[in-house]
Amino acid sequence: RTYDQYWNLPSLSYDYVIVGAGAAGNVIASRLSENSGISVLVIEAGPSDEGVTAAIAPLLAPTLTPNTPYDWNYTVAPQVGLNNRQFALPRGRLLGGSSSANYMVHHFGSSDDYDKLASLTGDNGWSWANMKKYIFKHEKIVPPNDGHDTTGQYIPANHGTTGMLSVSLPGNSQVIDAKVTAASQQLAAEFPYMNDTATPEKIIGIGWTQQSIGGGVRSSSSTSYLRSANSRPNLSVLINAQVTRLLPTGIENGKLAFRGVMFANGPNQIPGVVLAKKEVILSAGSIGTPQILLLSGIGPQADLQKLHILPLVDNPSVGDNLSDHVLLPNIYTVKGSDSLDGVFRDPAQFQTAMNTWTTSKKGPIANGVTNQLGFFRLPKNATIFSKGADPASGPKSAHWEMIVCNFWLNPGVALPANGSFLTFISALISPTSRGTVKLASSDPFDKPIIDPRMVTTDFDKFALREAVRAVKRFASASSWSDYIIAPYQTLAGTTDDEIDSHVRQLSSTVFHPVGTAAMSSSSSKGVVDSQLKVKGTAGLRVVDASVWPFLPSAHTQGPTYLVAERAADIIKSA
Numbered sequence: 338r339t340y341d342q343y344w345n346l347p348s349l350s351y352d353y354v355i356v357g358a359g360a361a362g363n364v365i366a367s368r369l370s371e372n373s374g375i376s377v378l379v380i381e382a383g384p385s386d387e388g389v390t391a392a393i394a395p396l397l398a399p400t401l402t403p404n405t406p407y408d409w410n411y412t413v414a415p416q417v418g419l420n421n422r423q424f425a426l427p428r429g430r431l432l433g434g435s436s437s438a439n440y441m442v443h444h445f446g447s448s449d450d451y452d453k454l455a456s457l458t459g460d461n462g463w464s465w466a467n468m469k470k471y472i473f474k475h476e477k478i479v480p481p482n483d484g485h486d487t488t489g490q491y492i493p494a495n496h497g498t499t500g501m502l503s504v505s506l507p508g509n510s511q512v513i514d515a516k517v518t519a520a521s522q523q524l525a526a527e528f529p530y531m532n533d534t535a536t537p538e539k540i541i542g543i544g545w546t547q548q549s550i551g552g553g554v555r556s557s558s559s560t561s562y563l564r565s566a567n568s569r570p571n572l573s574v575l576i577n578a579q580v581t582r583l584l585p586t587g588i589e590n591g592k593l594a595f596r597g598v599m600f601a602n603g604p605n606q607i608p609g610v611v612l613a614k615k616e617v618i619l620s621a622g623s624i625g626t627p628q629i630l631l632l633s634g635i636g637p638q639a640d641l642q643k644l645h646i647l648p649l650v651d652n653p654s655v656g657d658n659l660s661d662h663v664l665l666p667n668i669y670t671v672k673g674s675d676s677l678d679g680v681f682r683d684p685a686q687f688q689t690a691m692n693t694w695t696t697s698k699k700g701p702i703a704n705g706v707t708n709q710l711g712f713f714r715l716p717k718n719a720t721i722f723s724k725g726a727d728p729a730s731g732p733k734s735a736h737w738e739m740i741v742c743n744f745w746l747n748p749g750v751a752l753p754a755n756g757s758f759l760t761f762i763s764a765l766i767s768p769t770s771r772g773t774v775k776l777a778s779s780d781p782f783d784k785p786i787i788d789p790r791m792v793t794t795d796f797d798k799f800a801l802r803e804a805v806r807a808v809k810r811f812a813s814a815s816s817w818s819d820y821i822i823a824p825y826q827t828l829a830g831t832t833d834d835e836i837d838s839h840v841r842q843l844s845s846t847v848f849h850p851v852g853t854a855a856m857s858s859s860s861s862k863g864v865v866d867s868q869l870k871v872k873g874t875a876g877l878r879v880v881d882a883s884v885w886p887f888l889p890s891a892h893t894q895g896p897t898y899l900v901a902e903r904a905a906d907i908i909k910s911a
């Protein structure tokens with residue numbers, strides 16, 4: 338049951354208290370509550386996602402964030418690598434968390450990513466050989482909602498059909514689709530066609546996007562994992578309650594136990610407290626989780642003392658090692674009116690598309706932002722590799738990604754009044770820049786200072802520059818010659834300096850922060866061990882994207898879901 342006042346809760350003590358009903362938190366809630374003898378409470382800062390149209394209608398995702406009541410509305414610190422610009426870092430603040438706000442691209446990363454995780458943590462349970470089975474528990478492939486034949490667009494044997502989250506191929510064919518496929522054929526050596534974009538053993542190449550969409554509506558952790566568990570009497574969900582700190586509840590084997598959770602529904606509101614009999618599981622995401630740890634006195638001692646927070650567990654890694662994929666829009670002006678810009682610009686076209694979606698759950702609104710995408714590597718002989726090690730997880734992992742969008746996609750920059758556009762996003766997938774999440778004050782309702790320090794290393798600058806050049810080669814394939822008019826503004830530059838300037842002016846985030854409560858086997862680094870227990874504490878784990886010590890070669894919901902599925906097994910068997 339869902340409650341929005343804590344005094345209505347059935348109890349103030351549960352076996353497990355989960356903080357955050359996001360991608361990971363709802364997996365844990367659903368899996369632990371499968372055992373009717375276990376009581377579970379989920380505490381979520383935001384409201385319900387039910388009836389929130391922008392969280393349901395796929396193409397409306399870009400309107401749900403930023404600057405809405407369903408977003409934490411964070412802004413990054415001035416980015417020294419990007420002309421000191423500041424920009425939004427959206428995070429979902431509703432049931433489902435960012436899985437209710439994301440752009441629904443769905444895949445898992447490369448097998449190398451999981452094998453690297455196993456090697457960094459010394460725990461073979463994270464290796465791909467062991468993690469692969471969770472795909473089948475997690476996903477349920479459903480037909481695209483236009484019912485087209487998907488032969489050759491994905492490999493059915495590599496996917497689940499009985500899992501929790503609905504996943505489908507694009508169901509709104511677009512004029513550019515055939516041009517993308519033809520460009521991939523014309524330039525097959527550099528842009529090979531991929532017959533499945535979500536098979537971790539082989540991710541390099543371009544193919545059809547898989548999306549967390551079923552029947553023309555978003556599939557989030559809330560609509561899948563949580564809703565299917567919602568009728569269980571042993572599962573309670575408290576919404577509109579922001580966790581402000583964890584409370585120490587005793588000492589076990591020389592470690593402080595944190596089984597108390599304090600929350601409030603706003604500044605100056607009366608706080609509530611609940612207790613976990615077994616464990617507190619922090620699933621507040623890569624920003625929320627370090628923020629709560631720091632507010633609870635778990636973090637770098639000197640930083641906490643400066644803010645007059647009593648340091649209880651000194652751990653310099655909390656909030657450190659922030660890493661995010663960089664989003665760079667490479668926009669072309671194009672001929673005709675087949676792009677989706679008209680739907681976003683013209684209220685009459687938008688209303689027609691909305692009517693189609695409302696009555697039949699079909700049409701452009703029923704689809705995500707991209708039909709095709711691809712992952713790519715820098716050439717083996719790229720000069721940057723003589724200056725440092727290859728940061729990709731392994732030879733099967735990517736350095737950059739190309740996402741093809743049939744419209745103007747330029748976060749924070751308004752769609753021009755006229756013209757049709759095609760955006761090839763180049764995303765930096767294996768960045769070496771690392772940043773931080775720090776508290777601005779000891780007030781839990783103050784936003785933390787988020788500084789991903791994007792594009793501050795030679796590798797990141799090089800990889801983005803070469804990704805722009807590769808996009809230009811893709812756009813020069815003959816399949817585009819009757820469609821593309823010209824590169825838009827700064828994309829026209831060709832020299833290193835011009836491309837670097839384009840990167841600095843337009844780059845922002847793909848919304849994939851990880852690493853701020855990283856797993857590690859080291860005693861001096863990392864926040865959680867390979868079992869996701871917070872080092873130096875008892876009764877406390879972290880399960881969310883923050884435990885990934887590095888960015889996988891993927892949009893991060895799939896890798897977060899898989900980590901959460903294994904985490905549920907770890908917790909059940911503890």
Ligand SMILES: Cc1cc2nc3c(=O)[nH]c(=O)nc-3n(C[C@H](O)[C@H](O)[C@H](O)COP(=O)(O)OP(=O)(O)OC[C@H]3O[C@@H](n4cnc5c(N)ncnc54)[C@H](O)[C@@H]3O)c2cc1C
Nearest residue numbers: 357359360361434435439440441442580622625882892894
């Ligand atoms: C705009 C956007 C687009 C994205 N697009 C994609 C995409 O297309 N494909 C993809 O794979 N990934 C995408 N992502 C990323 C993906 O959604 C995240 O990686 C994933 O949801 C992370 O899961 P999580 O459980 O770590 O955190 P979240 O899903 O963010 O969940 C954290 C939850 O904790 C809650 N919370 C935080 N602090 C507190 C507190 N103090 N008290 C109580 N509750 C709290 C939050 O409100 C939230 O519900 C996107 C993200 C965004 C924001």
